[in-house]
Amino acid sequence: MNTLSIQKGLKNGIIKQIEAVEKLLDKGLTKVADGILKGLVKQLQNFPKFLINPSDAKALIQIIETIRASLL
Numbered sequence: 001m002n003t004l005s006i007q008k009g010l011k012n013g014i015i016k017q018i019e020a021v022e023k024l025l026d027k028g029l030t031k032v033a034d035g036i037l038k039g040l041v042k043q044l045q046n047f048p049k050f051l052i053n054p055s056d057a058k059a060l061i062q063i064i065e066t067i068r069a070s071l072l
Contacts, residue, residue, distance in 0.1 A: 004052075004053070004056040004059070004060070005052065005053040005056050006051070006052045006053075006056060007050070007051045007052065010047065010051045010052060014040065014060070017036055017040050018040075020036060021033045021036050021037055024036070025071075030071050033071065034068055034071050037064050037067060037068050037071075038068065040064060041061050041064050041065065041068075044057045044060055044061050044064075045057070045061065
């Protein structure tokens with residue numbers, strides 16, 4: 001994530017959400033993890049451009065959707 005153009009506070013928030021998803025998956029809570037990922041996608045779609053470059057948001061969304069697809 002260091003190569004993406006993301007405001008530092010936002011970057012830390014995204015990392016914390018991904019870490020939470022990882023912990024949930026370790027516990028076998030796939031549906032809850034998927035819900036967090038789905039919410040993260042919605043957040044990325046709506047963040048202002050000054051917080052995250054739209055192309056970077058799109059790249060992250062594609063990665064998250066790939067992860068979500070593997071959970072099903």
